Amino acid sequence: MLVQLPDEILLCIIHHLKSVTCIDLISVASTCRRLRHLVGDWTLWSDNISITTAHASNEMLDILTDIFTDSSLRRYGIKSLAMIINRNDASVCQFLAALLGQQQHDITCSSLRFEAPWTVHDQLLGLLSQQDAGLKSIREVSVSDPDQVFSTLSDMSRNPVMDWLVHCQSSLEIFNVASLPADWLLYYIPRKDLQFPKLASLTLALRSFFSLPATEESRQCYWQQFKHVFPNLRHLTLHVAPDDATCLIKTLLHTKSLFPWIQSITIVSPSDLKQVFPPAELRAILSNLTGLTRVNVGWDMMLVC
Template identity: 30%
Template sequence: MINSLQSFSDELILMILYHLKQDNHLDLAPIANTCRRFQRLVSDYSLWDMMIMMDTSSLTSEQLVFLPIMPSHKSHSGKEIIMVDPYTTGILALHTILKRHDNNILLDVSLYTNDPSSYWSMLTRQYDDYNSTFKSISITELPPSSSPSSSSSSSVTFSCTSTKSGDDSIHLMSDSHHVDPFMYSFLSKVCPHLEMFTFPMLSLHKLIATSLVFPQLHTLNVALPSATTQDDTNNTLDWSKVKHTFPNLQHLTLHPISDHQLEGFWKNIRLLWTTPTLFPWLHSMTIQSNSSSSLAYPLPSSSLVNTPNDSTNNNNSITKDEIIATLSRLNGLIRIDTGCWDIIAVDHV
């Protein structure tokens, strides 16, 4: 009687692991820690031959050119690219891989860097040079503890980028709804196949302003501006347009552009929470701060909020009761995580 995975042959376990890692190779890590046999199997080349991994933390751009390249680099047929690049040391290498990639293979790209805007500029401004078709794009900033000192890396400027990364950063996170033509061209080409998009520096308003539709996208992680800009102009978000842009969105993560404008940020969130006609739609919502400080300290759960204009509540805070009421009111929404509260509607799961 077979009662353990240890009774299975290596070939059968490799088949199981192959299907397990389809969404994320990191799902294999806990299995590798269970025993020496599974550690050996998780390390099997057949599970990793379609992944391209580069870590430039201690490399210069000149050294990167002479790195030994895995077969998937040579054929440019990898399904997944993961790059840890504190600065922009590997940006030219990534550009070369994307340029020669087989466009019949949907590509997952995950970039961890201290200069996200430079990578975004490279992707959007040079997309006409690529053969790549993206299934997922993730551009996130490295945590401070992962960032080496400036003396351990050399920065490379991508020759085709026409704006400085600092300028791009301000533009991407601004309240303006203006869409850069390069960004529009890039998004118009990737939107039919894109399933996951993570770029906390990019404002949701700008994605909506493109008037594009992302029919396959189910996971979105971006910035959300305040409902009122610094000059007191109205900047409320039309959530019906968000649903039109992302009709099959399931998991939404939002970051405030500024931790100093949280009242307007929560106003935009509550506009969604008080519009049940948009549901069923989202399955989960996560609110994350871009700084180390908490977004808001919760008020006592006795102060229930039913409308975004309830003057009895501190608009910088979300209460436990408000989240519970929202989950019960919105059809299909089963989880809300605000950092202070992470609540799952078990009855809806």
């Protein structure tokens, strides 16, 4: 009988199930108390974790949440977490909060990648800002919604998210959150010395309203401050929904004094950017700006120097 096997052998079997998907562990946990306890073993929820919630009902996620919140279990050592979230539901956020809440304080989670509806992005980043263990020295944060690439976060979640980013500024190397407005990083940080010295890849949203400088001089100051915050940035992706934001990008591409700095720039927009950035103009820009080797302004137009 399977239950007659020692815990060590059962854990080896469960580890093989986990290699397919962590969600399969829920079925094991539902079998009996002993297997439920083993599913919460720290070795199963350490290192690299991959989860797809489409394969789990709310009831299934609640089972894992209860296991994670059991105070008798050892803390986990998650080094990277990748989640594909298919719905905006309280059970998903409770599950994630319970999982991250068990992270060991002395083990750094280096990578968090979420693919989720943009309506969940506020909650996801809010959850990250509440975690004290292992997330202060994170190297990569990516949050995306492939179906809604031009929606932005609510300003109501700005302060806790930005406070958390202040704590991560010395370690972040990749920050790709297309729903996070760029003006948050420039205008709403109380600290004048904010700087991400290691950050090399960045994806943000450019939005209109009050966030866009009105004059060419103020737009140049905008990018000078941007360079101060991200001095070693190499790859920049901007999601531009409002057409009036393209003037800010034009200033970036025509301010020679900013370079050498960024190596590649990608602009994502619902508009036809070929009307705003003609190929001849982009070629002239590439030849004029030191260090800039690639400009991508649409799936069908990419110039490489």
